[in-house]
Amino acid sequence: MAQRDTYGLPLSTTSDEAAALYREGVALMLSAWPDAAEVLDVASDADPEFALAHAARARLHAIHSETAEARSRVAIARKKRVRTEREASHVDVLSLALGGQSQQALASALAHVERWPRDVIILSLPLGAFGLFAFSGMADHNQAKVELCARHAAAFPEEDWWFLTYYGWSLAENGVVARGRAMLERAIELRRENANTAHALAHAMFESGANDAAEALIADWLPDYPRGGILHGHIAWHAALVALERGDADGALAIYADKVRHSVSQGTPINIISDAASLLWRLQAYGHAVPEGLWQDAAAFARKAFPRPGHAFVDSHMALLEAATGDSAGLDRRIAALDEMVGNGALGAGAIVPTIGRAALAFAGEDYGGCAHILEPMAADVARIGGSNAQREVIEDTLLVALMRSDEATKARALLDRRLHRRPSPRDSRWLSGLAA
Missing domain, CATH: 1.25.40 (Serine Threonine Protein Phosphatase 5, Tetratricopeptide repeat)
Structure with missing residues (x-):
């Protein structure tokens, strides 16, 4: 009997064991649940010629920011037996995505799911x-x-x-x-x-x-x-945001120390760095003290994880870390490199990324009017850095606090009104009441 995946698509393996393990491993991967790697490895062992088992393992390596391993494993998948057009296309799309060819991967993924919409690993990519x-x-x-x-x-x-x-x-x-x-x-x-x-x-x-x-x-x-789950620290970060919303800085810092900080989290570097930078920046912007050493600790980890600029979401958070630690020389170098990429058309998110760097530098230097002047005209472009609404809100918070601290009460009230219309926020309500006083 022909083997199929969970969604009824044919699989090029004759091994019942390999097919069953593939279905289980993919479900674990799509759930961000531990043990997916072990299950997919056993699936590959059960049928070493099963291309999609290797491809799924490559995708999991990529999810865990193991770039070299991901590219190596998808190269193995390309060499294995592929019996269907769908499987060949599946491997080709993953090869583009894992090879850093993001625009081509997006176009290919969209074309692929037009024909095979139930191929969920590919549908998940965009x-x-x-x-x-x-x-x-x-x-x-x-x-x-x-x-x-x-x-x-x-x-x-x-x-x-x-x-x-x-x-x-x-x-x-x-x-x-x-x-x-x-x-x-x-x-x-x-x-x-x-x-x-x-x-x-x-x-x-x-x-x-x-x-x-x-x-x-x-x-x-x-x-x-499990603490080893890739999203454990990041989901805890959401709890820290709730604590900050209540004004509970100590509670937010306790969550950070226990679950979010790089020394305790087993998440991916991009989540660890963005969670640290955005949480600590929010704390400071909201008027709370950041304990000594936390900024420097987060920045040191970030520099090792992402030594070169070129990723809009990462660079936006690196700018916060560099500004907060007083590394103006490092941030100036980053901004210059990003400006050059924008000029060469090599940074898809465009000028908003170096703009965030300039605004962060002004904010950290308490030039709140300058920060607002830099950031306000570009505020509509912040979504271009990627990530989620919750993650990007730290940039809008920066603009809002800069407006409030530079006596731009009318603009601050307008921004708060828009935010409160979108969702209720005790913090925003407190800020609005303070502006009205």
């Missing part, structure tokens, strides 16, 4: 906060994700936990929060051992200002997620 759409430099990547999911919704059962997760998250990020949250709540009922759904649900709750619900979700769910 989706999420760190997917090909988010890191394409597009300003409207949230809308693009919704449209992609809507286009292929008919290919999936109504209660497919994976599709509900990514469609629900895409909707919530794009402002259709109630519908997105309902999908995510159903998805986590269908598969509780799914860190991607718990993470996406925390985002949906953030989008609606449901802080108590987010705190309860994380407190109930996170203890059952």
Whole structure:
């Protein structure tokens, strides 16, 4: 009998064991759950010629920021037996994505899922906060994700936990929060051992200002997620944001020390660095003290993890770290390199990235009027750096605090009104009341 994956697509293996392990390993990978690597490795051992098992392992290496290993493993997949056009295309798309050819990978992934929409590893590539759409430099990547999911919704059962997760998250990020949250709540009922759904649900709750619900979700769910889970530290970061929303700086710092800081988190470098930079920057911008050494510790880790500029989302957070630690020379070099990339058309997100660097430098130097002057004209382009709404809000917070501290009360009130219209926020309400006093 022909082997098939979970979604009914044929698999080029005759091994029942390899096929079963592949289905299990892919489900674990799509859930961001530990043991996916071990299961996919055993699948490859059960049938060393099974190309898609190697391809899935390559994708998992990439998720864990193991770039060299990912490229090596997808090269192995290309050499293995591939019996169907779909599998050959699957491997080709992954080769482009893992080889750093992001624009070509996005175009190829979209073409691939037009023919095989249920090929979820490929459909997942454009989706999420760190997917090909988010890191394409597009300003409207949230809308693009919704449209992609809507286009292929008919290919999936109504209660497919994976599709509900990514469609629900895409909707919530794009402002259709109630519908997105309902999908995510159903998805986590269908598969509780799914860190991607718990993470996406925390985002949906953030989008609606449901802080108590987010705190309860994380407190109930996170203890059952192994500390080795790739999203453990990042989901805890969401709890730290809730604490900050209440004004509980000590609570946020305790979460940071226990679960988010690089010395305790087993997440990916991009999450560890962005979580550290954005949380510590928020603390300081909101008027709380950052304990001595935390900035320097985070910056030292970040410099080793990302020694060269060229990634819009990373560079935006590196700018916060360099500005906060007083590394103006390092930040000047980064800005100059980014300006050159923008001029050469080599940075898809464009001028917003060096602009964030300049604004961060002004803010750290207490030139709040200068910061607002730099950042305000470019504020609409911040989405182009990628990531999620919650992650990017640190840049909007910077502009907002700069406006408040430079006596631009009218502009600050207008920005707060827009934010409060989108979602209730105790912190924003306190700020608005202070401006009215």
